[in-house]
Amino acid sequence: MRCSPVMTPDNDGPDQEAVEYDPRTSIFDSNTGETRPVPVGRVVGLDDFIDNWQSNTELPHELGFSAWQMVDDAHPAGAGHPGYRLVHKTIRTVPFPAVDAGTENVRVEFRNGPVTIGEPIFHGTLPGRKAGNYLLPEWGTLHTDRDPDIGYEFHPNPHVSIQAYQDTTPVGNYVEILYRLPEGEWTRYDAMVAAGRAGVAPLTAALDMAYGERVLGPVVTEEVGEVFDDWHWNRFLGGRTVSMESQARLEVLNGHHFLRKLQAIIEDWSNRSDEMRRSRTGPAVHRLLAVCRGARTGRKSEYPARQGGGRQPVKRSSEPDCRPSRSDLQHQKSARSRCHTGG
DSSP: OOOOOBOOGGGOSTTSOOBOEEEEEEEEETTTTEEEEEETTOSTTHHHHHHTOOSSBSSOOOEEOOOEESOBTTBOTTSSEEEEEEEEEOSSOOOSSOEEEEOSSEEEEEEEEOOEEEEEEEETOEEOSSTTEEEEOOEEEEEOOSSSEEEEEEEOOOOOEEEEEEEEOOSEEEEEEEEEOOSSOOOOHHHHHHHHHHHHHHHHHHHHHHHGGGTSOSEEEEEEEEEOTTOOEEEEOOSOEEEEGGGBOOBOOOHHHHHHHHHHHHHHHHTSOHHHHHOSSSHHHHHHHHHHHHHTOOOBOSSOOOSSOEEEEEEOOSSOOOSOOHHHHHHHHHHHHHHHHTO
């Protein structure tokens, strides 16, 4: 879809060239409340994204983006070394004099002053199960007033709104750690955060043992980005991903089957000793995993999901089937075998 050429307010003379805007994107200035259109061709990858869009997937695909903050002419985006930034506020502990120390790959500052923070905000999303992933939820209502069928009224939400948030805290006392990540291809936020935390863990553990929470107090900000030789920091807003729930196919899970699996899990768990419950390995966990495998497979809807929303008919079972299936018996037998052999 392409819009007709329109004239910008600054170029409305008879000899000025018309500017064509992309109706699929816009930029909103939260400071002024102004929404600006985006010229065609300024958003890279949007056409490829639309051409490769898939519907009714097993799980929603992860959509990525790239953006930077605190970039200047002397420190262009992508020209530094991948890095990790961690800032702790002290608990009423004042440094005097200020401290600035480090090595080739880490720098520690303990000082009094403001702290610049920033992050992308994905409006209307829910945090995913892994760091840096967000889900744009689909809300829907299950209607049980139909017989023999029930209806599911859902509302697809394809609109992704991303805000590049940046702010500066009041003057206070803080410890800032800048860490250069090891060599490698760093593109994902969760991987960069994990590597950064692992890299500074010995340092923060030692400071914690020496000074406790008064020095390493609440986390003011935790960021990924890049550092330069002069320790300038470019904040990387990308690396996060957004998923649209409406992209996944609609499935119906039989509540009676789910209850049977849940009761088996609870019964097995309650019969275990406290030590076995706390164990993350061993027969108890293997048996639970065996029982849970069946709970992950639900009966799929016999009607494909509609793309435009609305009510979706879903067949209702006339009688609940609470008998254990062959696969359930196999899972239980396999679980008992592993439990007895200590596997």
